[in-house]
Amino acid sequence: MKIVADTPSPLTALDRPNSYIGRAVPRPNLGRLTQGRAQFVSDVTLPRMAHVAYLRSPHAHARIVAIGKSKAEHAKGVIAVVTGADLAKVITPWVGVLSHLKGIKSAPQHAIAVERACWAGEAVCAVVARTRAEAEDACELIDVAYEELPAVTDPETALDPQTPVIHPELGDNLTFERTLDAGEVDKALASSDAVIETTFLFGRHTGVCNEPRAVVADWNAGEERLTVYHGTQAPHMMMNLFAKHLDLEEHQVRVVTRDVGGSFGIKVHTYADEMATVALSKLLRRPVKFVADRIESFVSDIHARDHRVHAKIGVKKDGTITAFVIDDLTGIGPYSVYPRTSGIEANQVVNLTGGPYACPNYRARARVVFQNKNVMCQYRAVGHPIATAVTEGLVDLAANAIAMDPLDIRRKNLYPDDAYPATAASGLRFEKLSHHASLEKIADMMDYKALRAEQERLRKRGIYRGIGFASFIEVTNPSAAFYGVGGARISSQDGATVRLDATGAVFIHSGVTEQGQGAEAVLAQCVASAFGVPIERVRVVTGDTDNVPYGGGTWASRAAGIGGEAAWQAGKALRQNVLAAAASILQAQADALDIVGGIVVDKGTTRERITLDEVARICYFRPDTLPPGFQAELMVTRHYVPRAWPFAFTNGIQASHLEVDTETGFITLLRHWCVEDCGTVINPQLVDEQIRGGIVQGLGAALFEHCLYDERGQMLNGNMADYLVPMAVEMPDMEVGHVVSPTADSELGAKGAGEAGTAGAPACVMNAINDALRPLGAKPLTEMPFTPGRVLAALGRV
Amino acid sequence: MKPAPFAYAKARSVEDALRLLREHGEGARLLAGGQSLIATLNMRLSSPAILIDLNEIAALSGIALRDGDVVIGAMTRHAEVQQSDIVASHAPLVAAAMPHVGHAAIRNRGTIGGSIAFADPAAELPACLLALGGRVEIAGATGTRMVAADDYFRGLYETAVGADEVLTAIRLPAATPASRFGFLEFPRRHGDYAMAGLAATARADGASLKDVRLAYFGVGMTPVRARKAEAALAGGDVEAAVTALVSDLDPPDDIQASGAVKRHLAGVLLRRVTAQMDARIESAHDGGKA
């Protein structure tokens, strides 16, 4: 894979002397990661620590008639065998609903199943032992008598009257439904020259993290305090939930999240087995460790996608898109996942479909239903890949129907770059996007005309190459509109505390977390630039609810845009405080001084006045020499939350160039481009890595990843041999370009970039495949993943 | 993903391994590279009472040219085979197949003997053995016997190697100037077991192919010879050979592909592998190296 040279972003307001904003500085955590000195939860060992293994239901739906634990209790090394009923004495169940998703409903979910198992993989009993191996051995000795119940697996029939209701007290299997009707859809369709209708299918898949989910819980009865070492994206959210369900006050809980081996949205949810582990520590009054193994990860890490979307588009001969209509159906397993709910993805599909286009007529319905499969919830780019594939798939079909070039139809319909602020048909509000600049840039980067000419030439030789595009928008920097307004105690604001140490170095404590994406680098860059020290003099502390400001963590592409802004503001504030101290030492005016490269200078010059370590020395050890009444404040905290806009939307466009072997149905990805606009680029290398990594996950969805289930609710490929993650050999070179439209909501102007790659990649691969096969009269492929078998079927070869 | 408890014994020699197998009976399992076995243990799909480790038996490793055969010791690692000059010159089919066996880390540990003994129906090496008409050397209580590849594969993961026996080597007839081979597979991702694959050998007779052996993998319970297609191909008719596959192969559905897709791919494989063999004949006639 070729890594294309990054160009620093043009910056204006942020170009303080020696600014690190816009520079590809290495991550401060590289050394510890590459030398094996990172601390993942999997590495944590505590005195008296026990290990838990969970016995999981082999049935998709079954009544638990009896659990015989005595053989297991007497097995070697076993400390306790605990059932759901036992554990319910120390932990309360939860219900994954939010008040702003009108009508969403779910049933109480227990840490360990009580009475009934609702998916194959749900934990029904825990064994705590000296080692994980002993715990697993004892699991085999537990006798569970199950009475199998009918499993509801197909979302299409989940709402039929003859289908059993999974939670009878809810009345039906409908979790959530949302409808939207904007503009005059019927009239618009009637006035169209062509109306194209099709169905898109998206496979269930999951985010396969390098480090599986892991938690070490330590209830200290002496202190009445719970410390949880947790591989999570949201330490404060988890602190709140542990307290709430274990009958503790929040201050009695500390969540420590050091290094996390990848998250992708998988680790931002409440997992029954992790809650159970924490409860077991309280019950047994000792540390308990749980690290999910790969097999149980596949049936207990949240799954995502799995949507069926009937969709329609109307278009006029001149290329004007007249209307979008979608009907989305998704099955989310037996429970809406807590606390973010499993209604958000479908909700996002409704919000985002048609989003790049200035088309006022839009009708949508989304239904979310229960089923007896593993739970589904938010995974990287929640809803975006679905909405983008539906929208962009329709746009290409429309272009084809009126024989228009796919770029031209986009030029005709994308929001003009001078149309902002704008409000979409779905109600989303856009501050400033750059669809057209992005489109022209990508056409240029890929040399579109030359690729089309090559395509023509090669077709004559029986070589079928395709070019596909996907314009997209991405939700980033969410305000309280995302979860807070729905009653969830999930912070949308984030804080940063910066402190000058006694030698002139700076510490930043931030509420956002490091998942391997490089958040620590961004925080260090913001502080170093705002305060004025070399980046080596900045130390970053994250992931400890006892020691960082209250914050949201890492999700919805918020860490850089929100956490970075808080760090920037805190760095600026500390500079003012330090300059006030320096001024009182130097008997100068604070506003005539500045800090550059770690030295207090006369503003606008590099003339040294005093070093930072000298300021620190005097303030900490000889405050007696400072003027009476002057108190140096060498630690400050600043918070930030977006207020002007509910979300900082970003935009971009991706393009895929691929070749289809029409005899075998194999697809070779030749090249991939992405131009995106995440506002201010704080660290071009990290942004490009995020884009590339995101694209790879999107390509996985398009070509490989699929959680296959049989009709009885058994997952058929829950292992790394059969569940195909995208691997390097199959990946194309990826070129990334940027257009920069900073958000005015923050001083930094940075929006998020974590999900753009995943949002657009599946759509443009789909369009490229259909572009390649069009001359062969193949029926357009709209069911992901695009396996060789599906390509062959579309070509009528099997 | 922790294995159930098991005992462990290190065999010092083949005789030692055979003695341990007899001593422990049913519950014993030989450990070679562990690349297939350890996964099944960790997933608790099998729980042998004792593992008998073959890794210290030096005599089981090595590659030699002997009596017109390429002899590869059971414990020879895939990586060693991949790098071997003897294999490259005298068993080029195996050399061509080797990069497709898993990934570098797996090839560093996995062994030829393990692969042939495990006999995964989608594995490359069992099909190469079959295509080459090689033989398998098996040591048991009563001494060592040779089993021809055509008699070796008995059923799904079932071979001629008895529960109390050790596979000690494979022997592959060394290539002659007239030997032709072809190899191609269609895995979803590079390094995966293939949805369908074909290892083929033939003898060039002028411009035509004789003694054609087509060993398909990933399409049945064992590597499968497509005998009617072989005959058709020897008659010079590729399309007739492709048609003959309908009765030669009856691939079951699996997680990556339906039987129908596998059957279709088998035809594509045959055309492309035949073209490989024909191309090698042409380049031989051009004075190039076959």
Ligand SMILES: Cc1cc2nc3c(=O)[nH]c(=O)nc-3n(C[C@H](O)[C@H](O)[C@H](O)COP(=O)(O)OP(=O)(O)OC[C@H]3O[C@@H](n4cnc5c(N)ncnc54)[C@H](O)[C@@H]3O)c2cc1C
């Ligand atoms: C991720 C991954 C991908 C892989 N991909 C491929 C692939 O694409 N193609 C492929 O062919 N293989 C693949 N493999 C399997 C690999 O090639 C194995 O190494 C091989 O199948 C078994 O060899 P081993 O030496 O590891 O045997 P082991 O795992 O040690 O043993 C396998 C079985 O054979 C028995 N056995 C081993 N040696 C002997 C002997 N001398 N006599 C009698 N019985 C014996 C063992 O008792 C056991 O039952 C893959 C493995 C992994 C982990």
